[in-house]
Amino acid sequence: MMDKGLIIMRPTEDCNLACRYCYSVKSSKVLIMNKEVLEVAIRKILGFYKQATFVWHGGESTLAEIGFFKEAIRFQDTYKKEGQKIINEIQTNGTLVDEKWAKFFKECSFFVGVSIDGPQEINDSVRIHQNSKGAYEDILRGINVLKNYGVNVAGICVLAKHNIDCVDEIIDFYEKHDMPLNINPFISSGKGSMFSAQLLISPEEYSGAMIRIFDRWFENPSIKIYDFYKIIKSFFTGSNNICCYSGKCSSEYISVCPNGDVYPCGRWAGEKTFLMGNIERDLLEDIISSGPAIKILNRGKLLDECQNCQWFEVCNGGCPHTAFLYNKGDIHHQDFYCQGRKNLFTHIYNKVSKELEKSRKATLLASLKT
């Protein structure tokens, strides 16, 4: 058994929204994962990982209906080993969340991530319904229902051209709604690639915005920002469990599509050259030692550009899928945002080091006084 696994479950690849930057593609004709695939997936996953985090993702995962998730919990209870830790996290656009969902998430201790890009004007320029109407009001209604039920809810914000110059407004928004925040840069993939010219930011724009957010947060944090906590932590431990930096996608991180196909993560769904196997047909042991899996796991060793980089241990060359996208299908290159991440890591490292030194001096002074 492997120690821990994070499984991105895609109950459906369908979505009720038409966000301009969406990378998700339909990997097969199966609209909703059937119960047989769901049961086999849960049985095999719980038989393979000592600790399992199920990240229910999509498409819009709530389109799979609440009964699907009740079955998932039932299967988890059936196949759970003694002492095994299971975490459920769902990522949703929030627009279909009502009291019934909120009650279920609370009862089953789900962590819920809701995508919202900041205030209405910013959000509605990209996160839209099929009829092009902005989704802000429906998303916020969903968030408020979740919060009323005491559900652990965090926001997910995509940084792209539409909001790159509005980071203060984004933080103000998250502070106002008292919500933890996660920030992902735009990836030009799937439908998002059609809007690349309007949305793509440069690595330097990415680091500029992130550094601005970090500086504000570091002096006066009012909300939890997961990315910063994990980056800082990596400077103490020498490893990073943000999936893009872990170097372990395709073993500790995998994704299961509605038809049972397994890919290194949801971003790869439908990219047949990186299809690792099928959860119904194949053993998980074979899936994570398949050709595509090994290719991704070995990528770090083969990145010439990264061998002398001081940040390699906490980034592992970044996201292989992003390298694949921006280098004509060749994963043996850096992540597109490499320079941005270097700038960000350097800034955070220096800032934290300085603060630690200040605290060490204060400790010494205090001890001299006593």
Added chain:
Amino acid sequence: MKTTICQAENISHPQSKKREQFPLLVLQGIDPSVVKNPVIKMLMTGDAVLASGRRCSIIPEDEMLIFLD
């Protein structure tokens, strides 16, 4: 239940690890009671009072969550 960086990774003596890349940061030599920066405080004690007045705790699940777009 909350956890600190040191508890989470069992790195009571991180400086003993040899590496060629950036030097690992360590919390040794710092008394949490004199730390003013809330982020450093949170790293050391597992929680802190945020500017909003609410407590922010690092919980074990934080380690295992990811948030994809």
